[in-house]
Amino acid sequence: MLEFRTVxxxxxxxxxxxxxxxxxxxFLRHVQCERLYLVxxxxxxxxLRKGGWYWSDLHQAVAQRFFNMARSGTEVIYIxxxxxxxxxxxxxxxxxxxxxxxxxxxxxxxxxxxxxxHGDEYDTVITAGGLLSVLGCFTYDTLVExxxxxxxxRARRGLPYWSLxxxxxxxxxxxxxxxxxxxxxxxxxxxxxxxxxxxxxxIHHPALREDRAGFYGNCGDWVENCTALVEDVQxxxxxxxxVTESARLLEVKEKADLALAG
Numbered sequence: 001m002l003e004f005r006t007v008x009x010x011x012x013x014x015x016x017x018x019x020x021x022x023x024x025x026x027f028l029r030h031v032q033c034e035r036l037y038l039v040x041x042x043x044x045x046x047x048l049r050k051g052g053w054y055w056s057d058l059h060q061a062v063a064q065r066f067f068n069m070a071r072s073g074t075e076v077i078y079i080x081x082x083x084x085x086x087x088x089x090x091x092x093x094x095x096x097x098x099x100x101x102x103x104x105x106x107x108x109x110x111x112x113x114x115x116x117x118h119g120d121e122y123d124t125v126i127t128a129g130g131l132l133s134v135l136g137c138f139t140y141d142t143l144v145e146x147x148x149x150x151x152x153x154r155a156r157r158g159l160p161y162w163s164l165x166x167x168x169x170x171x172x173x174x175x176x177x178x179x180x181x182x183x184x185x186x187x188x189x190x191x192x193x194x195x196x197x198x199x200x201x202x203i204h205h206p207a208l209r210e211d212r213a214g215f216y217g218n219c220g221d222w223v224e225n226c227t228a229l230v231e232d233v234q235x236x237x238x239x240x241x242x243v244t245e246s247a248r249l250l251e252v253k254e255k256a257d258l259a260l261a262g
Contacts, residue, residue, distance in 0.1 A: 002031045002253055006106065006231035010039035010118065010201025011221035013083065014059045015047050018148060021058035023226045027242045028065045030250060033230075036074050037106070038066070038098075039201040039219050040081025040118025047083075070097030077101055081118035081202060105195070109235025112196040114215060119200035122185045160244070179205050187213045199229060208239040 013019045047053050070076040076098045080087040091102050103117035154160070182203055190198045197215025206220025206227040217237060220227030226242045240249070 002249060003233070004031060004033040004230045005109065005233050005235070006035045006037070007031055007033040008037040008039055008116070008199050008217070008219045008229040009042075009222065009227075010081070010219040011041040011204055011223060012038075012062070013041055013044040013047075013221075013223050014062060015044040015053050015055055016223075017054045018223045019044075019059065020222045020226050021056065021062050023242055024222045025058060025062050025065060026246065027226075027228065027240075028062065028069070030246070031230075033069075033074055035106075036066075036069060036076045037104075037116055037199065038076065038078040039116060039199065040079050040120070041083040041201065041221075042078065042081075043084040043087075045084050045086050066098060067096045075099075077104060077116075079103060079116060079118055082120040106199065108231065108237075109233070112215060113194075114197045114199050114217075115190045115193070115195045116199045119182070119186060119198075119202035119218075122182060122189065123202060179203060183207070183216055183218075184213075187216055190214065206239055206241070208237060 009024070012021075012024060014021065066076060078087070078098050078100050079102065080091075080100065087100060088102065090100050093100050103115060106114045106116050108114060186198050186200060191214050195214075197210070197217070199217045199219070201219045201221070203218065204221040204224055205218055206225050206229075207216060207218040208229065209216050215237075217229045217239075219229045220239070228240045228242065229237065230240055231237050
């Protein structure tokens with residue numbers, strides 16, 4: 001079991017076929033933490049409203065795992081995003097041990113105060129055409145669906161997982177500018193309000209950095225990247241890419257446990 005002080009995940013999009021529920025369930029079964037932040041878009045209620053809602057046994061197992069963690073003593077805080085904004089009508093309440101908050105302040109081991117929020121209110125692209133304006137003629141949903149079929153083919157060929165949307169984001173200049181502007185807007189705002197940094201999601205672009213502008217952590221997603229932001233008990237932060245790192249992380253943990261056992 002991988003042990004952390006804090007685990008942050010976002011943009012799971014349960015209720016869609018694009019959700020990588022099998023990877024997330026595997027991750028959740030291998031981690032133990034004091035606090036779990038669900039940083040928005042965990043449920044995709046847009047899909048429920050528009051049609052095409054998809055809820056498999058794996059999706060149910062992920063949801064149940066959240067509840068089980070809360071019952072086992074993990075503090076689970078759910079901060080709704082724009083795809084599950086209906087839950088913002090229940091802020092301040094608790095459901096089966098899971099707290100619903102608009103945002104919250106995380107105090108790191110070293111005393112830094114980090115604002116935790118989904119981040120959709122800082123996404124200027126929402127009012128200027130969304131990701132359609134960033135990635136061209138394809139809608140984001142179309143890209144994700146193409147990505148799903150590409151990776152089904154790659155899996156049959158024994159090839160590793162690959163993110164089409166991530167590939168495009170890293171190469172399209174407008175997308176790079178959009179991501180940079182989003183990060184800058186968040187850091188500027190939280191710094192002005194007296195915080196030392198921010199933990200967010202929303203743009204499906206995992207990132208972790210700390211510089212003079214402050215601490216910026218983006219949890220990424222479980223549609224393209226399968227990432228989580230974690231803080232260990234010493235206060236060190238890292239970004240985990242579960243698909244590519246899980247085997248190595250679990251092997252290192254097993255060796256450490258064996259060494260401690262003598």
